[in-house]
Amino acid sequence: MLKNLNIEEILFLDIETVPLAPxxxxxxxxxxxxxxxxxQFQINDGKLPHELYERAGIYAEFGKIACISAGYVVQKKGEPYFRVKSFYDEDEKKLIQNFFNALDSFARAGKRRLCAHNGQEFDFPYISRRALVNNLTLPKVLDIAGAKPWEVKDILIDTLQLWKFGDYKHYTSLSLLCELFNIPTPKDDIDGSQVAKVYWEEKDIDRIVKYCEKDTMAVANLLLKYKGDMIIPFENLESV
Incomplete structure (x- = not known):
């Protein structure tokens, strides 16, 4: 199944989210x-609700998108490169609309499949929910409310679900899988738990964008590894 996937038809995604308020x-x-x-329904480790607000970014009702990075694999002189474009704006509605506009362009270029790590439970629904909050019309590829998993499996690819092999209880982070498969990852990046601080306190969106882009490339490399193909070195990352 994985061998039959045409990697150049896939658009890889990663999103970074933050709480709606600082x-x-x-x-x-x-x-x-x-x-x-x-x-009340979360594991709180003895903390009070206000002490848990740093987690608000993971919930689409209490958070917002700070950045969406979308990338794809290209071949140049027989060598794979990863070309990535990021969408970010203080106006979340504008950010999402610009991304949706780009999806149309990508689809016309033959990239009609989306891939993310834990995309099924996070990236894809989060983007869709925040789009609706911002009164935006969902593109066809994300307008899947009520669809059965097998109806979208050829359109929305999830590297976490592929790794589960049907085990619905199992969660494995992208960083762990990259370490497991010897996929090089940058050591100077911020941690995902620091994104909210970098966004609200340091106001350093460029740092978040770089982190998001490298995670997007890591997702692509993970799928390439699943397929038994050559992974893409960091020096072949192209931001556009």
Missing amino acids: EYTVLNEKWQQLWERKM
Whole structure:
């Protein structure tokens, strides 16, 4: 099955998300109550709800998208390269709309499949939910509410689901799989847990973009590894 995947038809994605507000105290009373109710059903490690607000970015109802990176594999003189474009803007609606516009261009170029790590449970639904919050029309590839998994498996590829081999209880991070398969990853990147701080306190979106782009390339390399193909070295990463 994996051998039959045409890697050049796939658009690889990664998103970085942050809480809607820089800190819990900025929320109005209603949103504070809603956050507290949400946290009642989470493992809190003894922390109070306001102490868990750093996690808000992982929930589409309490977070927003800071960056979407989309990349694809190209061949140049018989050597694979990874070309990536990032979408970021303080105006989340504009960010998502620009990404949707690009999806149309990618589709016309033959890249009609999307791939992300844990995309089925995070990236794809998160983008779709935030699009609806921003009154945007979903592109066909993401307009899958109510669709059965087998109806979208050829369109939305998830490197985590491929690794599960049907084991629905198993979660493995992208960084762990990269280490397992000896896929080189940069050592100078921020950690995913630091993205909110970098966004709200340091206001360094460029740092987040670079992190997002390298994760997108890691997803591509992971799928290449699954297929038994040559992975792409970091020096062959091209930002456009």
